[in-house]
Amino acid sequence: MPLRLGLVGAGFIAGVYAHAARRVPAVEIAAVASPRSARAFAGRWGIPAAYDDWRRLIADAPVDAVVIAAPNDLHLPITLAAAAAGKHVLCEKPLAPGLPAAAEMVEACGRAGVLLLCAENLLFAPMYERVRALVRRGEIGQPYLLRQQQGHAGPYADWFWDVSRAGGGALIDIGCHGIALACRQLDAWPEAVAAVLGRFRHAARTPAEDHAIVHLRFPGGALATVEASWALPGGADLLEIVGARGRLTANLDDAPAIDLYREPESAEPGQLPGWQRVMYEEAWQFGFPQELEHFAEAAAGRAEPRFPGRDALRVLEIICAAYESARRGGAWVSLPFPSAAPRAIDHWLAAESPAAP
Structure with a gap:
């Protein structure tokens, strides 16, 4: 069964992930959240569920992991909510605007036993x-x-x-x-x-x-x-x-x-x-497709995370x-x-x- 992803964001980089996911059988984007454009984005990419609030996606969507393609200042609250819900996290770079928030993200995911991978595509x-x-x-x-x-x-x-x-x-x-x-x-x-x-x-x-x-x-x-x-x-x-x-x-x-x-x-x-x-x-x-495939393998415990939160x-x-x-x-x-x-x-x-x- 593919890793079901909840995509937070519907901008440029979210579109790159949606395109890349089509090349990776190990993942599927099951839901997307954006305050203004989630429905249009979901329709364009064939995503089953759309939410206007990322909190609802984490609480209600049938997803195993959250992909954060949102502005940097939102990385911390989204990660904390995802970790509390037992969801793995793939977060766009940088982890946060500063070290204190980034450290809190790493600690929260560690306590929850979920994977935090930073999306460093290069x-x-x-x-x-x-x-x-x-x-x-x-x-x-x-x-x-x-x-x-x-x-x-x-x-x-x-x-x-x-x-x-x-x-x-x-x-x-x-x-x-x-x-x-x-x-x-x-x-x-x-x-x-x-x-x-x-x-x-x-x-x-x-x-x-x-x-x-x-x-x-x-x-x-x-x-x-x-x-x-x-x-x-x-x-x-x-x-x-x-x-x-x-x-x-x-x-x-x-x-x-x-x-x-x-x-x-x-x-x-x-x-x-x-x-x-x-x-x-x-x-x-x-x-980008290789990054998503690696995330699925790491989340399943079949690969050592290449760029985990502590490295980011x-x-x-x-x-x-x-x-x-x-x-x-x-x-x-x-x-x-x-x-x-x-x-x-x-x-x-x-x-x-x-x-x-």
């Missing part, structure tokens, strides 16, 4: 997993440098611009991908972090950073640089690893694709004119330390880094407050 992207296999096979020798860049021109939903909901800007939104990927590729956790942040394109919309450069120093001396951006027209998603005997590069944006040319005068709203690269199966290339908590800790480093002008900050800030970005914004130490 850890399942086939191209990046192939890179990892080549590194582990010794193709480039011992790796000592890693660079990961991911970015676009800005978020797709209004709540991302609100730091009280998101917890930060490009660093917490996109940087979590690169940090998690770097740790998986190097099979280690960093011992220190340094970061610089900037506001280039979106300062009028948010006090958050729209570009972040994060340096990670690992035990043994390996270095990684993660670049996360909301200020990168055209976008990017690439990985480079250098070792003692060679170098590997992988670019998801150059993954198998179809070239499409659209005349400027014929482009409709939301469409880009000129040449575009259209991925023939974007969800698969970015690891460590990534969020690194993000908090990166914000603190930016506040200190890019100085190295040692890990572990305890944080009581309700929002990760508070470590950086404190530098702009007269009361900051």
Whole structure:
């Protein structure tokens, strides 16, 4: 019997999950919840039940697990309710806007004996997993440098611009991908972090950073640089690893694709004119079906969770330390880094407050 999922959210990323689930026999989306668009979403994707309140979904829907595709500030209450109801949880990244809420989520799921997995799709992207296999096979020798860049021109939903909901800007939104990927590729956790942040394109919309450069120093001396951006027209998603005997590069944006040319005068709203690269199966290339399949296997106890809540908590800790480093002008900050800030970005914004130490 497939793992029955209750999907909380009906926005862009929820649509990606609905599309990905169709490729995974081990799961089925049995219900969706959204305050305004659940019924339309359910009709579009053939989901049997729709709720206008996620609380009703958790209480009433016949589901085994909850997939949280909602804004960051809702992750904690949804997770607590799901855990109390005995439901496994797949939560979109980051776990929460800050460490205290994320820790509460991990603890609640641990007490309830349910799985908490953070949805870090790049850890399942086939191209990046192939890179990892080549590194582990010794193709480039011992790796000592890693660079990961991911970015676009800005978020797709209004709540991302609100730091009280998101917890930060490009660093917490996109940087979590690169940090998690770097740790998986190097099979280690960093011992220190340094970061610089900037506001280039979106300062009028948010006090958050729209570009972040994060340096990670690992035990043994390996270095990684993660670049996360909301200020990168055209976008990017690439990985480079250098070792003692060679170098590997992988670019998801150059993954198998179809070239499409659209005349400027014929482009409709939301469409880009000129040449575009259209991925023939974007969800698969970015690891979403594989992530759902792994969630089902882990929930059934047949697989060791690849990115459980405790690992996502460590990534969020690194993000908090990166914000603190930016506040200190890019100085190295040692890990572990305890944080009581309700929002990760508070470590950086404190530098702009007269009361900051």
